[in-house]
Amino acid sequence: MEDLLGPLVNTDEATKKKSRKRSILIACAGFLLILFVSIPFVFYHAINMTTNTWLFAFGITILVWFCLWLSVHFGLDQHTRSIDPHFLILPAMCSSLLICLYIYIAPELRVLVLAGWFAVLLFGAGLLGFKQAFLLSSFTACCYLATVALLINKGRGLSLEYEFWLLMPQLTFWCYGATVLERLKRHRSENIRLRLQLREMALFDALTGLANRRMADLFLTEALQQNDGQLFYVAMVDIDGFKDINDDYGHAVGDDLLIDIANIIKQQLSHHDFCARLGGDEFVVILKKTNAAGANTALNNIRKAFNRHISQHNICAQAQVSLSIGVTVSEANATKSLLLKRADEQLYKAKQAGKNQLSACLSD
Ligand SMILES: Nc1nc2c(ncn2[C@@H]2O[C@H](COP(=O)(O)OP(=O)(O)OP(=O)(O)O)[C@@H](O)[C@H]2O)c(=O)[nH]1
Structure with a gap:
């Protein structure tokens, strides 16, 4: 970065x-x-x-x-x-x-x-x-x-x-x-x-300190331009039931949860990887120098670490809070919008399949 x-x-x-x-x-x-x-x-x-x-x-x-x-x-x-x-x-x-x-x-x-x-x-x-x-x-x-x-x-x-x-x-x-x-x-x-x-102000999210959508755009453009033959993985991460947390516990609690998830994602990533908050409760994670199994493990680790954090600190005990993740892989001639669209489709699948899970479209 x-x-x-x-x-x-x-x-x-x-x-x-x-x-x-x-x-x-x-x-x-x-x-x-x-x-x-x-x-x-x-x-x-x-x-x-x-x-x-x-x-x-x-x-x-x-x-x-x-x-x-x-x-x-x-x-x-x-x-x-x-x-x-x-x-x-x-x-x-x-x-x-x-x-x-x-x-x-x-x-x-x-x-x-x-x-x-x-x-x-x-x-x-x-x-x-x-x-x-x-x-x-x-x-x-x-x-x-x-x-x-x-x-x-x-x-x-x-x-x-x-x-x-x-x-x-x-x-x-x-x-x-x-x-x-x-x-x-x-x-x-x-x-x-x-x-x-x-x-x-232009490149970082004021609440979580993560990169913002503009920075994610720059990172993806650079990753695609590098063209070093190495695949990378683009994942969309979304909090399940976030609206209920805002409604039931107030926006301040919602904000704290966004900061927590940002920290958890950062802790689970290596220095090659990248994460950004796209807006609301949606984050993008880009994993480099890994394979499909490695990407799966890293993303599931984020999900599990978040669940652990929620239960350990008894956060929003009355609500069902978890993470859904959709991931796709870069391939020849992939474009930024195509990668984001595919990751979004996988996220939708994860939500449809009951939330709190990872849905992957990894063709390597
Ligand atoms: N606290 C807080 N809330 C935000 C912020 N930005 C957006 N939101 C709220 O985040 C919520 C996003 O809700 P959704 O993702 O549509 O709903 P959800 O309950 O997570 O639904 P699923 O994703 O289907 O589980 C909305 O209620 C927004 O008002 C923010 O910076 N802070």
């Missing part, structure tokens, strides 16, 4: 871990790219940096990203899941520190590097939300000012006041962009929620 639906959101933990590791490798590659781009500048002395300093920055970069990669590999990121579900905050903080290290080594590039990093942090607002992303940007700004203070202390001709005013427009632009991105993210989440809700 999941094949028919297709995932709207990917929730698989292994896939998430893989994508986190990939993101860390991509981010590391980005940082190494910054360092490699600086090589010609170093070579032509446009940046005041020695080869040893460059190698130091290279080594620290590799070390930081390797540690982050290991923490995902060994699942340590699970511990910060509640505050950082996407494992973005720690890598972003490490990146801010690395950026400040680069600025400390080559202050000539500070405007470029800082502007680039703020642009990257903007996307954080889409993923983390405005508040956390704003804290990250403030953390970066503080680290930056601390780096500048260290440089001033070292005798580099920088002015803390000038750097502060350099930061302000970047932070202002960042705040504006982040607000827009966060709003877009909220719209996207709302969109996904509505799509899930819509799909739920």
